[in-house]
Amino acid sequence: MQGELSDVAALQITEMNLQPEQALMKARLHPVGVCAHVVQVRPACTIRRRISMRKTSSRCVPNLVVWLSLTVCALAPIAAPGAEPARVVLLTGADPIQPAALVQIRAIRSVLEASSPRGAEVFLDAIDGFRFGAENIAPEFLALLQKKYRAQRIDLVIVLGKPAADFALANHARIWPGVPVLLSSVPQEWFTGRLLPTDFAYLPFRIDAAQTLAVAERLQPDAHRLIVVGGVTEVDTSMVDRVVKAAATRPHWTDVAAWIGLPPSELQARLSALDRHTAVVYTTTYRDRLGHRYFPVKLVAPMAHASRAPIYAWYSTYVNAGITAGAMYDLEENGRLTGDAARAILHNGGNLSGLLFQPLLARCTADVSQIERYGLSTSALPPDCILVNAPRSMFREYRAAILSLSSVLVIQAITILALLAQRRSRRLAEADATARRGELARAARFATVGELSASIAHEVGQPLSAILSNAEAAELLVGAAHLDHNELQEILSDMKRDALRANEVVQRLRMLLQKQTVSFHTITLDEVIESTLSLIKPEATRRGIVLDVDLKAFGGEVLADEVQLQQVLLNLSLNGMDAMADTESAHRILSISTVLLPEGVEFTVTDRGSGFGHVLSDTLFEPFYTTKPHGMGLGLSIVRSIVEAHQGRVSAAPGGRGGSVFSIWLPRITPVRPRFASTASSGSRTLQIRPVMTSGTADGSRKSSS
Template sequence: LVRFPSERYQQIFTEYLTAKYAAHPPDLVILVFVGNLGIPGTQLARLFPRTPIIVAGLTEEEFRTDQFGPSVSGIAQRVNPRANLELILRLQPEVRRIVVIGGTTEIDRQVTERVRDAAQSFQGRVVIEFWNKLTMPELRQAVTALPRDTAILFARMFRDGAGQAFISSQVAQTIAESANVPVYVMTDANLGTGAVGGAVASIEAFGKRAGELARLILTGTDAKTLPLKIRTDSIPMFNWPALQRWGIPESRLPPGSSVRYKPTSLWAQYRWHMIGVATVVLLQAAMITGLLLQRERRRRAEAELSESRQFMELATEAGGIGLWVRDLVQGDLWANPRMRSMLGFDQDDAVKVDDVLARINPDDRAQTMAVIERAQESGEPFEVEFRTAIPGVAERRLVSRGQFVRGPRGQVVRRMGTMIDITERKRIEVDFQRNREELAHVTRVATVGELTTVVAHELNQPLGAILSNAEAAEMFLMAEPPALDEVREILADIRKDDQRASEVIRRMRNLLRKQELAPKLIEINDAVEEVSILLSIDASHRKVALKFEGTADLPSAWCDPVHLQQVVLNLVLNGMEAMAGMPEERRRVIVRTGRGDNGSVKIAVADSGAGIPDDRLPKLFEPFFTTKKDGAPS
């Protein structure tokens, strides 16, 4: 819009933007401009009435900061001609003439007028001329023949006196290269063109500010709280090669100046190279000395390693531990004599991974490989237990533990570990579990023996009712005519009493049944309530208030129902026995079920007895420990 300001071009550009963003309007518009803000600022506000707009650029035109509406914020940067004129006289006190070069576009004229206004205060100190109507060839020729006491201040040129359009920074470069006197500029965009520098308006500074405003708006800040600001601040910034070309000493630069393109000294430029060379020489000397010392240490280490290997072999042989190492790069597998013996290999056999897998029980092979593969993916140590299947050799149970060794790049290069024969340990565990089940069965029989009176009472009630109902039925059948409806009701009662007696016998048989531990999914409330019903008569005889409080909708639990019921039965009986010496109105036992942590289920048995002394709590789960006076198990 600066180089082509016609209304037709504005119309084409407006129609293009309208069509392009009709379906997908932007969340934020950022306008980077030079010179003319009025036209694009107004057009963008109309094109995107509900979109925040950030403007950032250089302009000398007059406008109000609120004329574009509340959705437009940003920075309008103006040049500082007065500061540049002062700077020229500071750096070149001998200057008697300053030539200001400008162009013919509207923005060119605006900048030239700003310089002209500032020049009024320098009357009598220096002669200031304005070249703003020359063609480019005329300018190129004119700047080559200026007196030595002259300096050039380049304003801005987008079009020369002949109406030819140019890029302003290219014009500045052409003039700086052709001129026989120093050239000064007012924006840092022209600093790398060969000009000396000046009190410049920093495009980088207002670009950063525009980025900050964009971040604030995109993160929720209302654009209305970020008004458009006009800035005139400048930064003294200079081109080091140009200062050297024109013999301007660095001491004349104002405080806080920024000097660009300044070459570094030989030490500053090659400091690390010099330090590196010296370091390498010292390291080489130290390395030679270290290698001599390392050679002696290596000899001693090899002797100690050989001794340590022999000691390890003795230790593993005495402990019955098999050792193995697999090179994952080469595919080799090493096994010590103990491991070879466990898997039925001769000491001279070449052990391969496939040979080892072939000697694992087929039922355990897939699981063993899965454990090792998961460990290799995660890099964690592993442990796997399996059975052997070696022709002509009894089955063994082995457990192997291993871990992975990583190379310098973090890749897994080796797998190493141990192997132990746990056949005898497993046999002892089976015997122990069998004895434990025998003891549990004896305990259940003893517990049921204590409930003999309760069982007899529980069975007498339905049996007595059956007898009474049978006699009544006989009487009704002898009547003329027989009372068949009454007999049917009596038979229904007999069936209920028979089912009641059968249920009592079933519960007792479940507790007395001798079976292996067989976990399964059960409903905790049903299992615990069944024990409470079984003990209710005994609790009544002991004058104990027994209450069951079950929590609804509990998840099913994986356990052996018989062993679970035995535990609850023992706890309730212990509680009732502990309250034998207490007043009847204080004898209470409550059995509760509820939800535990992490999806578990908990069972609590609480009684109103005296409790267990603190000094005996550590022994609570020791075998055969009891607090009963007669020494009976708890």
């Protein structure tokens, strides 16, 4: 900025637009710039002299001006541009300690000091024209400022208020020639009909009294009488006229009166006689009709204390002094906006072109304590209205946190309810799936029993045939001449044993086929396998298959359903038998074994059939997958479902001599270290069953089915 102003000064010297004394002032204000451009003076003179020789008139600069410029250059300190902080004059039209002026001055200083690391040097001058009138002191004040700033470099002049604006417009060229001027807090009406110099800029400051009247209409919809209070100075009366004109355009107010220049005692007496159906708008009172001077904010508290009607205003400095509400203009914010505009001008080198400044906007502000005092309601205010002096409450102080926490709790509650509903639906679905799986398993058991029907018939028919033969032998014995009681007793014992054997087969079939709920209880795996072998042996005998049973899980107790474990063993055994349909008779061996492990019990069913080739073992347990021509593909799927329901594992692997190996692991109830040393002697039971062809004797002699 300094360089640009120096360019202007040098150019003016070169073009001879300045008198010698004006050039000297320019040189004092911008010494570095003039020194930088003084070399341009002599060539300009030479050119002009050549032109004058042709035109017979000389327009060259006098040697005195050049000499003065060189003298200033020699005496001026050499400093790089921008080495010093910016110098700003702050000219206010009010007393600088007046709250309305003080908050703006502080805000402007704060912004300027933070604008650069070097800050800014601010010179404060005040006219106090609101209370005394600037026209009375203008000549003396002008002389003072001329003397004060004659040898000072000034980068910007900030003007606050109408009295200061009048003074700056009339005298800035004589005090700060060429220095940009920024006007702030000057009413919009002041600019009407005025042509500002090019080095003047201003912040829009338009006070809209209608906005404050709109707030009053919201709070007091039944009040139609309006009292406007103000002083007798020019600014006081202009503010009162502003409100009266605004009220005249609003049909809500039918009775409007202006109380101008009333002394405080009379004003308070009148206010105390009002009622709630009247609204009062207080503008400013710098002087009353008796000549007493005031800061306008000092009258707010006594007025509010005496008034029986709500008082409205638009200056933020009146808040907390007793004003009820209004569309407030935050003067501190106006100071910040002014500081931002000044910073932009300084950063732009003092050039005002292309700069746009943000206007100050009014915001609805209400004092909750005053609203409650007059029996009004804050619900009538706009939603974005700022509430001050509200009673302390948890919701008001922590509104954002409470709303956030409430939102989180609501979301959590909805999530929990959704999870509970989902859990209930899942449990119902699981129960339904369990029931369907049970029905499917029962149907599979029916199918298994159907496959075993021939063997079961043989298993039941064999003891019945033995009973019949023994009965015939008993008849012959009874009809003999000499009755042998010992032999008769043996016949009856054989009949009883065969009957129990047939009954056991029937009972196991009933238990396997009847519909019942799944019941988990402690059982011994070896005992379950031994009881199931009574159903497997006849079928193995019928198919010519050797059963190789090796049970070494003595004492291995599991928590399981006995019927379901029987079904698992039946399914695996029948699958193994089916797989050996094409195997040579000498190699048809179905091995069933158990072993005790540290954490569980494992039993294995091994066949020597065709195996499952390259099919993945997991695929075998998928529903409806089968390698049999007439199979449904549900047997192994049911096996896996039952085993997993018992917290166990099932796997399939190719056998060492061909065929397949199906292994099932079930967790033990009380895992202990297996007694490997004594297993073979005390806990191991090995049984090999080969197919035997039996038939009843023709002579009716007693026979046993065992």
